Amino acid sequence: MFHLSQGFISRRAALAGLLAIGLSVSAVAAQSPQASGLGQSWPNARDVSASPNWHVYVFERDGVRYVQVNDLNGTVRGAFATAQGQYLVLPVGTDAQLIGTPQRPLTMIKPAPSETVYRDASVQVLLTPQANGGVLLRVFDTATCTDPYNCGNVMHLLGH
Template identity: 55%
Template sequence: MIKLLPCRALCAGLVVLGLSASALAAEPSGTGLGQSWPNAQDVSASVHWHVYAFNNNGVRYIQVNDLNGNVRVAFATANGQFLVLPMGRDAQDISTPQQAIATSSTAVPLRSYTETLYRDSGVQLDATPMSDGTTMFTAAQTSTLAAPSCDSDPAECNTHLN
């Protein structure tokens, strides 16, 4: 009887370990807004940027990171309204339908190098390099733009942009 006790303890320990591992795996994806490497799928349409989209209570949050993981801009959108979030190195360099940015009188947008970073059924995000080395980001509603030629899945849609 005493020899069976260590065997039962070992079995019970393995069961607890197995349950805790499955609980960790059940953590929801799409978390980490504001982090360098969030627990979310990269839905960028560009190989030069990382774009992460998060949904919470009907609000879509979109974050752009550079290739080194630095947060550059983030914004929220719901029902055609946009709100720039105060995070990222370029938080002051994003234009939305509700908030246009003041461009520098010396920096010129290099429009021929504008790149679409993200597009879904309601939002398009473009990046335009400026002559002074900065980047201007522009978020717009896609309902006012040409309709995308893919479904509403951001990962699927963004692979068809290039």
């Protein structure tokens, strides 16, 4: 029969525990790559835009997702944060005042062609260029909105 000392078993258990922790930290790091630079023209994050005309960067931290939209020149147009169905417009970008969310809808726009610049399982972002050079960013919760034009995010005022 084999006889193992208790010290050998303790060291072996500790080493196995450290290895398991190291692997779980590596797995988490692989799932959420380190991205930085929220608010910057060229952040250290992957461009996930659904459009070749815009750059979209997503950052995540502590369960909050931050989405930033830049134009092709790197100008930050706007950004918002979202967690558990709540949205918050961030005070960054040249068009930060032109961002509509389910909690903070835009109150007046004229109908214009829009383009989806980002979509994932819970968020869709439509962008509408304006004649004055500004850009409207409309954010929709894809879990509750199947038709962004009829979700109540925007009130079209046509002289009524």
